Amino acid sequence: MKKVVVISFLAVFCFLGLILISNPGCGQNYQAFRDERESLISKSKWRLGPFSVQPSFLLDFRYDNNIYGKNKASNPISDYIATFSLPFSINLLLGNWLIFSLPDVPSYDYYFEHKQQRSFNNSYAPTLRILLFNRFPISGGYLYSRARQQWTTEMDRPVFLLTRGYNGSFFYDTIRSTSFGVAASMLEFNYEDITLPRANVPLAIALNRIEKNARLEFYRKIFSDSFFFATFGYTENSFDDPQSRFRDSYSYQAYTGIRFPLIGRAEGTLSVGYKKLTPKDKSLQGYSGPVGNTGLNLRFSRFGFRVQYIRDVPFSYEKNNIFYISNTLGAGISIYLTQSIRLDYDFSHGTGSYPEPVQIILPDGSYGEIARQDTYLIHSAGIVFRIIRNIGIGLRANYWERESNDIQAGMSRGLVGVYMTYDF
Helix, strand or coil: CCCCCCCCCCHHHHCHHHHHHCCCCCCCCCCCHHHHHHHHHHHCCEEECCEEEEECCEEEEEEECCCCCCECCCCCCCEEEEEEECCEEEEEEECCCEEEEEEECCEEEEECCCHHHCEEEEEECCEEEEEECCCEEEEEEEEEEEEEECCCCCCCCCEEEEEEEEEEEEEEECCCCEEEEEEEEEEEEEECCCCCCCCCCCHHHHHCEEEEEEEEEEEEECCCCCEEEEEEEEEEEEECCHHHHHHCEEEEEEEEEEEEEEECCEEEEEEEEEEEEEECCCCCCCEEEEEEEEEEEEEECCEEEEEEEEEECCECCCCCCCECEEEEEEEEEEEECCCCEEEEEEEEEEEEECCCCEEEECCCCCEEEECCEEEEEEEEEEEEEEEECCEEEEEEEEEEEEEECCHHHCEEEEEEEEEEECCC
């Protein structure tokens, strides 16, 4: 999903592929063996013996007026930040039966004033695919990702998350571009051992866990490069620390939709589904309802339009809550003034609802409990200048605000910066 509203300019480019790998619950990204082979051959830029290499370079410089995500009643701390990234992918093709891929996304965040925030991030995911009997691709892979990001809307600031795990699949690819099969994964999530504002325990205690997932997937080509998909999966989460075992849970989820890698003037994914999340502690509320992860881009002449819809139930670090219901609805427009100048604007509105009461500090200093409700607003505006082909340099300003009936949770954040894009 490209050109969605984000706070970090590089997030949509550097981490998208690895985030998709680490989100097995959606299961919308399968590619038939022959389609992947042809795609790798067409995108190959360099050759090193039997290996092909796809290198890239990304640069981002920005000003952040609230790097620690302090609430509105506090004095925010600002800084200038530069991010350098050299993402690349190494691929090995042997005949028509083996594909080995190694995508790697190393990057470095340089904070000009606050040295303790400087960090090296790296994510890689080696994958081996073997085609058996000309019809049955079997795949296995490993994921390692250590990156500092604002992983959920609940988190006020970027934090380190170390993700490690394995995934595998077995499919049947038909002559008529239909694929169906089974996939499974096991991922370990380890958060930075810090305590965020308003939190009762460090993130590592609250959210470190092991996630096991198994699913059935079906894909059917309906246009030249577009697919209908349907997935059904089971996920189990086991938390590490005894204090957080009340978050142990399992869920069933089903998704269906259309994936548009590239068809005429449309690209992206239309995905809706249903999830039933059940806590193992029967005294706590679960969730049963719709979910979705949709991002579509439409291009008509000099205009580009974007729509985004995301609904899910991320795990919460609030003391009494396993999860919160997160909704995001966004839209955007691009105007191509000339062949080399583009104007962008995006707007996003989101909500966060907590099923269990949250303890807060009232204005008089006493304690009380409320059903916490958050509202998010994001504005993003920019201009992009094309340098060569689809490579451009952009200037962008982002404004992010959270309002809440918990006055300590209200905050705002603004970023202004220069970035590099491969999507003019």
